[in-house]
Amino acid sequence: MLLNLNSLTPIYIQIADWLENEILNASINVDEKIYSQYQLAEMFNINPATAAKGLNILADEQVLYKKRGLGMFVSSGAREIILEKRKNQKLSGMVKELAMEAVQLNVGEDELVTLIKDMHRKIKEDMK
Template sequence: MQLNSDGTKPIYVQIAEWLENEIIADHLKTDDKVYSQYQLAELFNINPATAGKGLTLLLEEQIVYKKRGLGMFVTAEAKKMILEKRRNERLTLMIQEIVLEAKRLMVSEDELITLIKRASSKEEGK
């Protein structure tokens, strides 16, 4: 994965999201050891403190837990928590933006639903 150093999203947040994506994709499962800050720093060519900040973010959200002297590990509820968080935050925000744009374009609610269903059926056909 390539980090976006020019973007508005801090690198440590991108690291946390990358690890969340690894959990969602089942590359990291319950009780699996998570990359150390030094491994992440080497992997992404960043400062270990920045990588550590990303890990701390996941620790604070209880997506990972710490075993003293051994590192950080994925919690049993991690995947469920990430999915719920993303549904509640990201998806809701995206939907609000779509609804607002539809209103600007004078697209009715029924038309919008039809467009969503059409887009969904195209995705399923891939």
């Protein structure tokens, strides 16, 4: 993955997102050691302090836990925490933007729901 350095999202958030994805798609499993700030810095060509900030966000959310002197490891409930967070924050945020856009475009409530339902069905079919 390449970071989008010009994106509105801060780099450390992008790092945290990327790590979450790695956990979700099981590249890193529970109780496995996650990348260090230096590895991340090298991978993404960023300052290690920025990378550390991304790691610390996940640690604060208890996706990761620290082992003194050994680094950070994936918590047992990591997947659930991430999914929950994404549902709450990301999804509701996106829905909000979607709704605002719909209001501006004069799209009715039913029409919007239908659009969402269709898209949901289509993606599910594609993934199969």
